Amino acid sequence: MLKVYGLFLVSGLAVGSLYALGGIGLVILRRSTGVLNFAYGAIAAVSAMMCWQVLQWGAPGPIAWGIAILVGVTLSVFYGRLLAPSLAWREPAVKAVATLGYTLILLGMVGVIWDDSPRKLVLPTDKEGVWILGVRVTVTRLIAFGSSIFVVFAMIQFLDRTRIGLNMRALADNRDHSALLGIPVIKVETMAWTISGALAGFTGLMFGDLVRLDPTVITFMVIPATAAAICGRLTSLPWTLIGGLSIGVLEAMLTLYKPLAPLRAMTPFIVAGCVILWMQAGQRLTFAAEE
Amino acid sequence: MKNLTKLLSVSALLAATYITTPAYAEDAPVCGMNSGQAATGDPIKVGGINGNAPPGDFSGGTDAAAAYFACVNANGGINGRPIEYIVENDQWNPELAGQVGTKLVKDEGVVALVGNGSVVSMAVNAKLYKDEGVMAMASACAISDCYENSNIVSTNQGPLPSGIGALKYAVEELGTEHAACIGFNIPNNGGWACDWMNKYMESKGKKGTSILMDPTAVDLNSVYLQALAEGVDTILLMLPSGPAIGLLKVAEEQGGRDQFKWVSPTPIYEPGVEKVIGDYWDGHLYVNIELAQFDSKGADNKNWVAVMNKYGKEGDRRDTFSQSGFISAKFFTDALLKLDAASIDRASVTKAIKGIVGAKSDLLCGAYYVGEADRHMPNHAGRMMVYKNGGFETVRDCYDIDTAYLDPIRAQEKALGITK
Numbered sequence: 001m002l003k004v005y006g007l008f009l010v011s012g013l014a015v016g017s018l019y020a021l022g023g024i025g026l027v028i029l030r031r032s033t034g035v036l037n038f039a040y041g042a043i044a045a046v047s048a049m050m051c052w053q054v055l056q057w058g059a060p061g062p063i064a065w066g067i068a069i070l071v072g073v074t075l076s077v078f079y080g081r082l083l084a085p086s087l088a089w090r091e092p093a094v095k096a097v098a099t100l101g102y103t104l105i106l107l108g109m110v111g112v113i114w115d116d117s118p119r120k121l122v123l124p125t126d127k128e129g130v131w132i133l134g135v136r137v138t139v140t141r142l143i144a145f146g147s148s149i150f151v152v153f154a155m156i157q158f159l160d161r162t163r164i165g166l167n168m169r170a171l172a173d174n175r176d177h178s179a180l181l182g183i184p185v186i187k188v189e190t191m192a193w194t195i196s197g198a199l200a201g202f203t204g205l206m207f208g209d210l211v212r213l214d215p216t217v218i219t220f221m222v223i224p225a226t227a228a229a230i231c232g233r234l235t236s237l238p239w240t241l242i243g244g245l246s247i248g249v250l251e252a253m254l255t256l257y258k259p260l261a262p263l264r265a266m267t268p269f270i271v272a273g274c275v276i277l278w279m280q281a282g283q284r285l286t287f288a289a290e291e
Numbered sequence: 292m293k294n295l296t297k298l299l300s301v302s303a304l305l306a307a308t309y310i311t312t313p314a315y316a317e318d319a320p321v322c323g324m325n326s327g328q329a330a331t332g333d334p335i336k337v338g339g340i341n342g343n344a345p346p347g348d349f350s351g352g353t354d355a356a357a358a359y360f361a362c363v364n365a366n367g368g369i370n371g372r373p374i375e376y377i378v379e380n381d382q383w384n385p386e387l388a389g390q391v392g393t394k395l396v397k398d399e400g401v402v403a404l405v406g407n408g409s410v411v412s413m414a415v416n417a418k419l420y421k422d423e424g425v426m427a428m429a430s431a432c433a434i435s436d437c438y439e440n441s442n443i444v445s446t447n448q449g450p451l452p453s454g455i456g457a458l459k460y461a462v463e464e465l466g467t468e469h470a471a472c473i474g475f476n477i478p479n480n481g482g483w484a485c486d487w488m489n490k491y492m493e494s495k496g497k498k499g500t501s502i503l504m505d506p507t508a509v510d511l512n513s514v515y516l517q518a519l520a521e522g523v524d525t526i527l528l529m530l531p532s533g534p535a536i537g538l539l540k541v542a543e544e545q546g547g548r549d550q551f552k553w554v555s556p557t558p559i560y561e562p563g564v565e566k567v568i569g570d571y572w573d574g575h576l577y578v579n580i581e582l583a584q585f586d587s588k589g590a591d592n593k594n595w596v597a598v599m600n601k602y603g604k605e606g607d608r609r610d611t612f613s614q615s616g617f618i619s620a621k622f623f624t625d626a627l628l629k630l631d632a633a634s635i636d637r638a639s640v641t642k643a644i645k646g647i648v649g650a651k652s653d654l655l656c657g658a659y660y661v662g663e664a665d666r667h668m669p670n671h672a673g674r675m676m677v678y679k680n681g682g683f684e685t686v687r688d689c690y691d692i693d694t695a696y697l698d699p700i701r702a703q704e705k706a707l708g709i710t711k
Contacts, residue, residue, distance in 0.1 A: 008513060011513050018509070211511065216507075217507055217509065251510055261502075263476070265504075265505030
């Protein structure tokens with residue numbers, strides 16, 4: 001029985017690392033700009049589809065992967081520079097809902113450009129793997145897992161030790177005061193949108209390979225990613241990582257309990273709901289950082 | 292010398308004409324009255340509803356029906372009257388499905404619906420069709436509501452017969468003892484079909500296990516591991532092609548090809564899938580198909596290709612649903628051609644459709660019929676293919692399935708004289 005648990009633990013960690021990656025991208029942006037970007041999944045979907053398209057055109061893999069990241073950055077910065085500033089003074093909920101509109105635009109665009117013919121995104125790292133507790137874990141899955149830990153570590157260092165990181169933290173504390181202190185708000189926010197976009201592109205690439213290259217599925221991965229971010233109270237990167245991994249493992253473990261196995265997709269909602277209830281108990285508002 | 296040259300030229304021309312004419316004749320679409328004259332009379336309104344939005348495009352049936360009706364209209368229509376085919380897309384939205392259903396049936400007053408391909412619309416509008424006495428000759432059904440309604444008859448099989456067809460082959464040819472039916476956790480789709488898979492397995496003294504998952508499930512690895520934990524020897528992929536391919540990819544990661552026998556109903560048999568599956572599965576993935584092979588040399592299949600080439604639009608899907616929409620439109624047209632064109636209305640069309648008995652097509656393994664009944668499933672015999680050499684090869688031609696689900700259907704067929 002222990003071996004069976006081991007199988008699902010490893011499997012859950014692999015999926016959880018994808019949730020965590022998405023959550024980390026959301027938290028980084030939320031901390032610097034106050035925007036909870038629900039379009040994160042749609043940006044990841046467009047990135048993955050563009051990667052596939054470029055591969056179909058015969059481009060070498062590294063160029064296609066680079067384009068996935070570039071598309072993520074472009075779409076993210078496009079919204080962050082052109083649309084988000086006009087909502088800068090609105091309530092956090094309005095900012096978040098506006099990104100839902102961007103999600104629908106991107107999803108519609110994907111539907112127009114690509115029909116729903118079957119597609120598969122394959123990375124060279126899929127071929128290699130190691131056996132852990134009876135499950136073969138491909139190098140791609142290890143990359144996804146390792147990346148989520150690396151990004152958390154790197155971002156903590158970046159925020160703590162660099163000037164722009166300090167500016168980001170200042171913005172997170174109080175946007176108005178930061179502007180009065182002479183912090184280049186637009187520049188710092190653009191940097192946050194860039195980092196978040198790059199992470200979205202990378203997450204899309206991983207999702208397209210490890211889950212399936214389906215724009216709708218990739219778009220809606222923002223739900224478990226948001227749940228992971230909520231576990232980190234939309235501010236803590238390590239807790240977001242732990243939240244994402246926990247959701248993945250819990251979701252996988254539910255497979256073993258037959259009555260709940262078909263319903264395990266609700267795991268992110270339940271986890272997010274429980275965390276929100278717990279946070280409300282402390283009287284701290286979830287989305288309103290300035291209140 | 293000059294005359295000889297002329298004679299030789301004429302002979303060469305005649306020879307060339309002789310050689311090329313059969314090829315042209317073979318490829319020319321044949322539709323309805325086939326008169327070559329465009330229909331100019333009072334239009335007959337026919338509706339069609341598809342679902343075309345993320346996460347899926349089920350427009351193949353209405354695309355093909357539209358192409359066939361365009362061909363019919365260019366060839367005399369229904370005894371001189373053209374078909375005005377009005378297609379609506381419900382975008383998988385139940386509210387929109389209700390609106391477009393009402394628009395077509397009540398506002399436009401269509402005489403029938405043909406080529407329908409939205410599972411949402413089928414569930415939402417089934418009662419409307421019955422109340423308004425209008426028939427829907429559907430082409431892309433996948434839920435129980437489609438097959439258990441007096442006013443909906445679909446040309447495609449849906450997951451139940453095609454899935455049991457795949458299992459039957461697995462039991463008889465691959466030695467399956469315990470199969471896992473992996474489907475969506477949708478009661479009238481995956482739950483319905485997998486329940487009947489399990490009953491089928493029990494009827495054969497074997498074991499069946501349902502593994503249901505959410506349509507947006509991300510952890511396909513866990514689904515695969517669940518099958519492994521259940522100790523099954525066969526996996527039936529009761530899924531659309533996208534998630535099925537995702538699961539095959541996970542199985543490939545885990546080296547699962549030889550741990551299970553892999554069978555699937557029709558969805559994996561879709562143009563383009565063969566390029567995605569990969570060599571790893573060569574000779575190991577078996578798929579039951581509901582209609583003829585896409586490259587079949589049967590007259591109706593060739594006519595489907597010809598009609599789509601000439602009257603279809605760029606981007607029209609050429610899948611099983613398209614074949615199904617084509618043959619639905621053909622049967623519908625054939626039924627209407629027997630009516631007095633001047634007196635065609637909904638009542639006469641509904642009667643004509645219900646009067647279809649024993650229609651034949653090389654696209655189908657058995658006879659097509661409608662009849663007066665509370666449920667319809669005329670197509671329940673299929674073919675089995677194996678993925679091989681980057682394509683699909685037939686391993687068993689037309690064969691029927693044996694399941695208690697078909698008991699009322701068999702009774703209808705007997706009453707209509709289709710079977711003894």
